[in-house]
Amino acid sequence: MSVENASLRDTMPRTDIMQLFSLRTRPLNVCAPMVRYSKLPFRELVRRYNCDIVYTPMILASVFSASQYSRECEFSTNDLDDPVVIQFAASNGVDLANAAELAAPYVSGIDINCGCPQKWAIQEKIGSHLMSDPETVRDMIRQTKARVSVPCSIKIRIHRDLRETEEFVKRALSVGVDFITVHGRTRRQKSTEPVNLEGMKLVKEVSTVPVLANGDVFCVKDADDIVAATGVDGTMSARGILENPALFAGYDVTPWECIEDYVDIALSYGTNAFIFHHHLMSMFEHTMSNAERRTFNSLTSVPSILDHLEEHYGLNIAEKRARRPLRPLVKPFSQPLQK
Numbered sequence: 001m002s003v004e005n006a007s008l009r010d011t012m013p014r015t016d017i018m019q020l021f022s023l024r025t026r027p028l029n030v031c032a033p034m035v036r037y038s039k040l041p042f043r044e045l046v047r048r049y050n051c052d053i054v055y056t057p058m059i060l061a062s063v064f065s066a067s068q069y070s071r072e073c074e075f076s077t078n079d080l081d082d083p084v085v086i087q088f089a090a091s092n093g094v095d096l097a098n099a100a101e102l103a104a105p106y107v108s109g110i111d112i113n114c115g116c117p118q119k120w121a122i123q124e125k126i127g128s129h130l131m132s133d134p135e136t137v138r139d140m141i142r143q144t145k146a147r148v149s150v151p152c153s154i155k156i157r158i159h160r161d162l163r164e165t166e167e168f169v170k171r172a173l174s175v176g177v178d179f180i181t182v183h184g185r186t187r188r189q190k191s192t193e194p195v196n197l198e199g200m201k202l203v204k205e206v207s208t209v210p211v212l213a214n215g216d217v218f219c220v221k222d223a224d225d226i227v228a229a230t231g232v233d234g235t236m237s238a239r240g241i242l243e244n245p246a247l248f249a250g251y252d253v254t255p256w257e258c259i260e261d262y263v264d265i266a267l268s269y270g271t272n273a274f275i276f277h278h279h280l281m282s283m284f285e286h287t288m289s290n291a292e293r294r295t296f297n298s299l300t301s302v303p304s305i306l307d308h309l310e311e312h313y314g315l316n317i318a319e320k321r322a323r324r325p326l327r328p329l330v331k332p333f334s335q336p337l338q339k
């Protein structure tokens, strides 16, 4: 089910994220950008469980602005998908600003990925490569802010020498970055290593804009502890919320209700079997035995997964389906751009 209509930008007013920060009465709960996974169905799911802001997966800015096919595949939305921040990876200000201009009518923010540690990303001079190129990041922010009115943020890592992080942040602030997410690890640190609270606190202390802390949020207590230790304005979770999309609602393990919600939402938008399987495996991470996992891993199609869930777990989404108002999947970029 999809809607192809360029005038949708008029019918989908987007939340002002900066107002969300300034009016907040508690730290904000944020779902991280996750390649392949933080797509529209997952974004709708986590919003039901107390997420205030949700990011799209990282999208390559140059490809997004050059290819209609990429835009159509990479970004779908609807009126429930709010506030959403679109995250771009870019190596220069022109690519970023071009992509930002196209996306801006449909989102509440444009984020620059300065954290992806993968080898190919560093070779392309995107992601965490940018942590050693603050001038390019400054130019990206400057050019983007000159072209769009939605907030422009950066998602950064810390440096081994925190003085470099401080300098990096100050340069971004000098060109008006609107808010900052800091993942409390260096680009070489694995996600199994603990986050550096001092680094996150430093970013908050030197910033004149809101700061979100990212890393190792697996339950509400983790989020509370990080806020208490760093003073940040909110926390962002990736692996934790993938395993337990209800974590910000106070659940320590994914409740069955949330799994049924996911199945219902994913089916109503349409899903591919790989992503459907991966989300469910993640959500069952702490509740399935090894034997159950082996069986579940052998399922390769959506119907076989559904049969299995019905037979072994009593999945029943008929009632949910009847109660849930149908929302169209909106593909703002399904038509060639008008000159």
Ligand SMILES: Cc1cc2nc3c(=O)[nH]c(=O)nc-3n(C[C@H](O)[C@H](O)[C@H](O)COP(=O)(O)O)c2cc1C
Pocket: 032, 033, 034, 035, 037, 056, 057, 058, 087, 113, 114, 115, 116, 155, 183, 191, 214, 215, 216, 217, 236, 237, 238, 239, 240
């Ligand atoms: C499956 C997966 C996909 C990710 N994709 C992105 C991405 O698209 N953009 C990004 O900035 N970070 C991405 N990350 C990194 C996370 O956003 C986050 O910074 C990192 O996992 C640390 O947070 P955590 O400890 O809550 O997992 C990804 C992480 C995971 C696990």
